[in-house]
Amino acid sequence: MAAIRELETDIYDYIVCGGGTAGCVIAGRLAEDLNATVLVLEAxxxxxxxxxxxxxxxxxxxFDSVTDWNIITEPMQGVNNxxxxxxxxxxxxxxxxxxxxxxxxGVKQDYDDWEMQGWSGDEMFKYMAKAETFHGKDWFQASKKxxxxxxxxxxxxxxLAPISELVKQSLIDQGIPLHEDMFTTGETPLGCGNATRTVHQGLRSTAADFITQGYRRDNITIKTGATVNKVVLSDTSEGLRASGVSFILENGETGTVKVRKEVIVSAGAYCSPTILLRSGIGAKSELEKLGISCKVDTPGVGKNLMDHVLAFVFYETEREGLTNDYLAYHGDGLASSYKLWxxxxxxxxxxxxxxxxxxTRLDERLKDDPLWTNSPRRAGRDPMDLTSKQPNLEFWNTELYGGPKQYTDFPINKKHAFAMCTLLFNAKSRGTVSLKSADPMDSPIVDHNYLADPLDLLALSEGCRYANEILLKGKGTKDIVKGSWPPELTHHTYTAREQxxxxxxxxxxxxxxxxGTCKMGKADDPLAVLDEKLRVRGVKGLRVADVSVMPVLNSGHTQMPAYGIGEKAADLIKADA
Structure with a gap:
């Protein structure tokens, strides 16, 4: 990659605040117009x-280094504080x-549920596909179209590792049929399959590829080590307009750049709302407490925080060669694996x-639970507000011990462990992102409010019970699970949801x-920060484009929606230009 260039001018056609997943996509697509100048500011x-x-x-x-934002939530009552x-x-x-x-x-119904013009499931799936170059394999039955x-x-x-093939057998045996490329088609709420990866020939493919390597264009300027402070807003004859961006460098120096056409905030669900808040866009009462002058009283900024809450449940197996622990934790396995890579x-x-x-879905398993059956619901929806076309849960297995860094009970001494993971879709609990201060170097205050709603706890607990049953009863795994990992735990024996x-x-x-923290929505939605074209209401020349714009999360993972949002945003910006 060419060296990162210093700022060559103090004015650009477009300024993208954040060189993350969506931001790099937007910058790369806007730069396809060789007459446009694009600046990317990346912290x-x-x-x-x-x-x-x-x-x-x-x-x-x-993680836990300069390459991590190092954000930690507030204590949350729903997860034992x-x-x-x-x-x-x-x-x-x-x-x-x-x-x-x-x-x-996810599934197409997820995006149809947004009820926003131009953002249907069919349209989003086309944009997600636009971002990729798929490389098939002979053994994989891809949905090529x-x-x-x-x-x-x-x-x-x-x-798949051998343990994953066995888990697949158990899923099928326990009534979850195989649809190999189901996570690409968006049509299957009940099934198991192979999730394709943003990996090719042993290397991770990232959003940076949209503006580097073969896609590096001379009309893009990339400034790293530049934390965006705020969007500069100016009063004009047509109303309030984004006229530039102020930022702070790692050495403490500050700078401001001007924009001719648009500023695009693309800093993610935690940092996009904080940029807006520091710019004076947010709930007036909250901004005034921090000494920030309110330019646009928009109470939805930083609200509607969503996530897919997840539980890892680990198991031990005595059978050698099923998991990949020996390649990471046994003897010189990790050193050998690193040399091989x-x-x-x-x-x-x-x-x-x-x-x-x-x-999978939970209708049948929870049909006799009073909380589930007595909870209010819309016509054609379950208590989690999902249709029969949408899953309640996602399961997957790990191919060795591990996951988030708190899991440190590594299976050394020729032990073998893996997890069944249960992820909850469309959790009802909502959280917030707010400012600790007006200092852009301060981390935001993040409260995810996990499992605050009793339905979330019910659904995730039932999901873990269900996953445990699949492992212990399914023909692929019932004979290979020794017990829980670490061995002192006994969750493999739990049969009741209450356990x-x-x-x-x-x-x-x-x-x-x-x-969800810069929600896109209709004009009468009090929490909607953006219109259907991702424009910040009340400000000209300012958009937000990343997963913070999602009114509701998809029933899947958010990487591909981030790419799709970036692709869609670039088209919207080009059309308005």
Whole structure:
């Protein structure tokens, strides 16, 4: 990659605040007009030489360092007053360089539910496909018409470890049928399949690829180490307009750049609302407490925070060769695996250690539970406000021990462990993102409010019970599970939902899918910050474009929606220009 250039001028056609997943897509697509000048301001460093970004198995080494925003939630009552680490990529490419590489788009009904013109399921799936170049494999039955083949994002299916093949057998045996490429088609709320990954030939493909390597254009200026403070707003004859952006460098120096056409805030669910708030866009009463002059009284900024709350449940197996623990935790396994990746870009570090994925619904399992049956619901919807076309839960297995960094009971001494993970869709609990101060170097105050709604706790607990049943009864795994991991735990013996409640409250964590804090919505929605074209209401020349715009999260992972939102935003901006 060419060296990151210093700012060459003090005025640009477009300024993109945040060089993360959506931001890089937008900058790259806008720069296709060679007459347009585009500036990307990124708080972190260039990712070109960050090995743990390009090596898929090195993902967690980016956390708890300068490459992480190091955001930690407030204590949350619903999870035993625990604080949860919400790591985010702080470098060019953002979370596309630390996420699970998973291309799980959700189902089309998710986007239809937004009820926003131009954002239907069909339209979003086309935009997600536009971003990718899919590389098939002979053994994978791809839905070829649903993939893209011309985008900068390179994707391919994941070759399963033996434990994942056994989990797949158990899922099928317990009534969750195989639909191999279901996470691309968006039509299947009940089934299991292979989740394609943003990995190709042993290297992670990230959003930075949209503005680097073969897509580096002379009309893009990339400024790393530049934390956006606020959008400069000016009074004009047509009303309030975004006229520039102020930022602060790592050495403490400050700067301001001007914009001719538009500022696009693309800093993610935690940082996009804080940029707006520091700019004077937010709830007036909250801004005044911090000494920030309110320019636009928009109470929805920082509200409607959503996530996919997740529980890892680990199991031990005595059967050698099923999990990949021996390649990471036994003897010199990790050193050998690292050498294999360095030399050949193959082996366990060349991919992400998640295996078979599945969707399921809870109607039948909760049909006799009073909380479920007595909860209010809209016509044709369940208590979680989902239709029969949408899953309540996602299951997947890990291919070795591990996940978030708090899991440190590594199975050394020839032990073998794996997890069944349960992820809850459309949680009813909502959280907030707010400012600690007007200082852009202060981390935001994040309260995810996990499991505050009793229905969320009910659904996630039942999900863990269901996943446990699949493992212990399914023909692929019933004979290979020795017990819980670590061995002192006994969750593999739980049969009643009530037994799972304490476990879930103690172990539920983030899936790093925060969204919704700069919500797109109709004009009569009091929490809607943006219109259907991602324009900030009350300000000309200012948009937000990342997963913070999502009115409701998809039934999947948020990486591909972030790419789709970036692609759609670029088209909207070009059309208005």
């Amino acid at each position: 972190g460093q260039d990712s070109a030489d960050l090995e743990n970004v390009h090596m898929p198995g090195g993902w967690s080494n980016n 625990r604080q949860v680490k919400c790591s985010r990529g702080r470098f060019l490419g953002g979370c596309s360089g630390v996420n699970g590489t998973l291309c799980i788009r 649903d993939h893209g083949y011309n985008g900068p994002l390179h994707t391919e299916p994941h070759e 360095k030399d050949q870009k193959t082996g366990v570090l060349s991919t992400f250690p998640f295996g078979t994925f599945a969707y 799972w409640v304490p476990y879930v409250k103690q172990h539920a964590t983030t899936c790093y899918h925060a969204g």
